[in-house]
Amino acid sequence: MISGKYLLQRLCYSGASFIVCLTITFFLLHLMPGDYISNYLLSLSNTLPKEIVDQFREQFGLNLPLTQQYVLYLGNILHGQWGYSYAYGQPVLSMIFGKLCWSLVLLVPATILGILIGTVIGAWSGWKSGGKKDFAVFNVMIVIRAIPEFWWAIMAVMIFAFYLQWFPLGGYASISVLSTGLDFFDVLHHALLPIILMTFFIATGNYYVMRNSMIAVIGEDYITTARAKGLDERTILWRHALKNALLPMVTITTFQCAGIIMGNIFIETVFSWPGIGYLTTQALTNRDLPLLEGIFLLDSLITIGAMLVADILSSAIDPRIRMGTDE
Amino acid sequence: MKITLHMRTHRTGLFCVLCVSFLLISCFFSGCTTSTAPKNATMTRVSVSDVIIPVEDTTSITYTSSMQKAGTPTGIMEGLVIKDRDGKFDPALAESWNVSDDAKTWTFHLAKNTTWNDGIPFTCADVKFTNDYMKKNNLTMGYVLKDVQSIDCPDDNTAVFHLKTSYSFFLDQISRQPGLSISPKHIWENVTDPQHYQDTQFVGTGPFVYVQTAPGYVQLKRNDNYYGKVPEVTGIVLKTISNADSQVLALKNGEIDVVTDITPTVAQSLAGEKKISVYSINDTGAYEVAFNTAQYPANLSAFRHAMSHAVDRETISSIFGTGRPTNTTFLITGLAGNYVNPADVGMYDYNLTKAQEMLAIAGFTRNSDGKLIGPDGKPVSITIPLGSKGGSGNQKVIAVLKNDWGSLGIPITTVSYDDQTQYRKAVNQYPVFIDAFPVTLHDDPDALGNFAVTPLQETNYYNYNNNEYNALVAQLRNTTDRADLMKIGYRMQDILAQDVPTVPAVTTDTLVAYRNDRFTGWDVGPGFHSITDPRVLENLTPVQAS
């Protein structure tokens, strides 16, 4: 269905893109002013002996010329060795995946539900555009979207977790985890409020794109053709309009997916959910370069992956791209 | 008919997708469970009587073992001595100690019949190993022992530290943040790459024993074989709550038992709660208005003197809402006791007229706009750099300075630096900066060493250089007699009072709120400043539910 040549071309492109990202990230971070030594070690004591600092620099290869560091780094990354965190001494990769895993607990359901809800309501709203119901839904969505995420989160915690006590205040499990181990429903209970909030946010973003896309599609001639065939509105919506309206959605949505890995930093902050967002802020305060680089790489990888998926998905939906005749 | 059929198919589709996402979530959960759940077979039931303490992130505890970062905060690991809030050193692994007259040889008599909590006996070999291993592997925290030449073990229960130079405050160095904790030889001697070694057992000698880590939690239980006072509480649970606001909410909800480092505002509000008590650990932090004596106009002694009368300590301290104005030459009165030179107390009284007069004498004039004109004929304006650390406290001080110094005709602007390196550079470029001591530093004359130019540190923040003072600081190191120490300290304070490299502004307390329906005894012990100090935890008693 999808030509191998096209796939190969996309893959090569992604690979090149990754290398470029890697390079930019490396030099960007290494040329930044300030480092771990002055920010973390020196905060412990004003009189850190020079030997200790030198030793530290040697250990992490910071005494080498930048280009040499870069070559070493590149080699290590390609071998799956993402380096060790300055502050924790642990392999960056395992640290990131430990946190990412928990971030995904929020992200995966929120993204799936958000895209689903946003797309369905957006399609409906676009189809009914100009009507009263569309107007109402549209405004509600704008309001949800315009209010900053962290504000929603603070309010939600206050109302649902503190006053009503329907949900825990934060964290990923209640204390019973120590005696009975992780319980699915317990974690769900903790994750539900942040997931709902994130779903709201992702859904409103998708809603808007989908609605616009749908409005563009229903003005197309082939919708008139479909009506002229005698199709009822529902069939036109689901069989003719939706698939076409989904085309621009695919690209935008996958990009959004890549973005929200970092975007949920606010939700994680308010809900004390120590995921990848929390790790990022920690790495930043410590000037933990290897960890930061790892986070950058992960995000680039996810984005590149998302772009690849978007390409493949849209080529699967749109025959014009598949055949390479799209301009 | 057709329509309902459609509806149903859509609903079914939606339902299917929901099911699939649910399934996916469960997969992720199970994935997380397997990857982060403890592989520890000795998983025990948590008794409700464990103390639940919020921490910013539990992972830092498990990621970092004692060898890389000395001194775990929760009493698993221990050092030789513990400094308490009265300035005294309490025995820990060392039952007693003595020091040679030249303050170069320190002998510690170690607690007998002490075992690591995996059952191996603790001996002097562990102490010696800790020093040697840190030095050999160049562990960053080894700098705590930088003055140690070697350690001898005449027998299992005696450790003799030979220092490179005389150092009468050596106990301070190994007991105070971050201090030194002794690591088990039998564990670490097999570790070849300590930088990347991940400790999973946390073998220590302290009053608490590591049990397990679960997502968001770390559990410790009391060490029933502890050689000292065995804690009454059954254990401790550290719970991740990363932001202060949530910690307070959790305390109110009863999810946690204690919150430390709360703001005075929070303390005031919580004081009204029935089940919550608030207490303060006095004078653990401090703020000063510091001068960079190399920068105009702070290079003028007269200017510094004048401005020392333009710091409104009362207002500053009322803004902090806790603590009190400090008017020493920077020893915190509550901590340093009779090390404070009474002659120098109250040197910097708040008196704007006096300040104005002194400025006028020093050649500063006011122009028609009310701006202060310096001796160089140019208006004086002061920029204060702000670092990320202690930021909000510094701003409170600056907010008050802006009012007062503004009325003297000196406009104040601030410039922010989030990066420590840049901030340090900036401190060197501007005449005035605000310094904060979130962790107690100024509790004995040794702490006044940061006004000296030492061989290790080319210069100090204040760019202050007084030869007599430098000599006194060096002399302080190898003096062991307390009376002598006091005498030297007094002289140092006199010199500071005369040169004013800094104007102490305020000392602050650490405020702690706890659930009084769960545990009492938080405020009993002479614990230093942290609620996770073992000396605090060992005094806790559960409230009997009646």
Place this chain on the structure above:
Amino acid sequence: MSETKGGVAGVQEQTRSVRELICISGLKVIFSSRSGPVRAVDSVDLAIREGERIGLIGESGSGKTVTGMAILGLLPVNAVIIGKIRYGDYDLLTAPDRTLQQIRGNEIAMISQNSGSSLNPVMKIGDQVAEPLVIHRICSVPDAHREAIRILAELGFDDPEQAATRYPHEFSGGMRERILIAIALVCRPHLIVADEPTAGLDAQVRARILKLITSQISGNRTLFLITHDLGAASYLCDRIAVMYAGEIVECGPAKDVLSLPLHPYTQGLIASLPSAGLHPIPGMSPSPASLPRGCRFCERCPAVLDRCDCDHPELVFTESGRQVRCFHYD
């Protein structure tokens, strides 16, 4: 297959002679716009007789496409529609949606303009052609596909099986126009509304398409051709109605209208053809938002009379039975 067509309107039961298939009376379509109401179609009366091939010609914006869309009930929701379009027992303007849906594609089909955009880009040709058969429940899905392939073959596709599995963008403009014709014809409707079927095609392809339409429209099938292409109209149609600024200004047998146009506008149109020497009509057609009070063509008319300016002419019958809207023929 024609037996299965119950005929919602029950047209087939009636006599075949001069029965009017569609009768448009007093059709007015008004759109609201920022600059006030726009009268796109104004009092159009037109009867389409069964089996005839009628052409509606006029320049762009004269309201001919709107008239065609009104027949199919495909005008935008914001259009105000007044009048009647009688089709059998129904008034197509007030009929319920379900009825309209059953009529559309099945009894009245449309060949739309813009072959490039009138086909769904993400649907296979075969599916698109077979769709009307399936939704009108004329035959089963496999049968519908066979029928689609048959009609594609009939319309000149060399390899219809293969063509059915391809997507619109893989075909040329002419081919796509054929596909649209196939979609329109596949249910064997009574009436085909062809809206500019030759727009955007080059001369050769246009000729072929026209030929194809003539060959397909036979028997009692009716064609309603909407075009500005006089050549196509003269080739395909028996009868021609000329529209100007929302009104029908002339109507009559194709030959007569083209050889001896009565209305000055029709004369101008014919004179502007390349074959007639390319003499364009001076001026512009009036904006439908602000129509003149009198004759709508009077500003451009070479033979303007005094009363043209203030009185509005009616569509009148001439002695020869043709209709014209001009005071010259009063």
Place this chain on the structure above:
Amino acid sequence: MSRKIILRVSIAILGIFIAIALAAPLLAPAGPYAITGKPLQAPDADHLFGTNEVGQDIFAQLVYGARITLLFGFCSALLAVVISTSVGIIIGYYGGIVDEIVCRAIDVVMPIPMFVLLIVLTTFFSPGVLQVSLLMGLLGSVHGIRIMRSQVLSVARTSFVEGAKAIGASDFHVMFRHILPNVMPLVMVKFVTTSQHMLVMGVGLSFIGMWDTSTVDWGTMIQNAYSGGGVALGLWWWILPPGIAVVGISLALALIGYSFEEKFNPRVGVNRI
């Protein structure tokens, strides 16, 4: 009809905020830093919104904070829109190798996580408000270039541009006088929506503490109140005013943006058949 009312109300809100920002010294003569009361006083006649933990008047902070917050939002949006429009027009107009190079460069830069990059740059350099807004404008423009380019492409292919070229208009003239006016509606829509995004993002940055903490803006105010326990203790006057202000301005901008979009972009308007 009600769409119109919403638009008017939004513009009025925006206008009020801008007026407040401009008139800040008149409304709060003491300035945002002056300590005018006891810490955390509840609202009364002297302190319209009470005081914060230092004793500074929250109304004064709000009023001066409006300056920073709005300045930030509009500055970064302006820069982002100017860059994306000019680059979009240039590459869309010239096409060919220039277009190819810029597009590939954007493709390559795209996967770099902009938000993280922004946080990193702000933490490492701790720049002032203006610098951060320039930075965000720069980073934010990358995305817009594509959109502008496609819009320019659709205009550049139209006959009047060809016509202008045919009569010998210079490239600059064509770009500036013919293409720019045609993409202007989109530029305006982009400007409004981008300023909303940027404003919220700036407030968010201050909220997670990745911002110059000494400037008084709404984000820092929220952060102060939140980290000081204002929410937990129900000190509503501390956190609500800046929060509501942010919500208000963000909503106003969003609604204006969407209304503009419907007005200028016929494809998004009502065209239901």
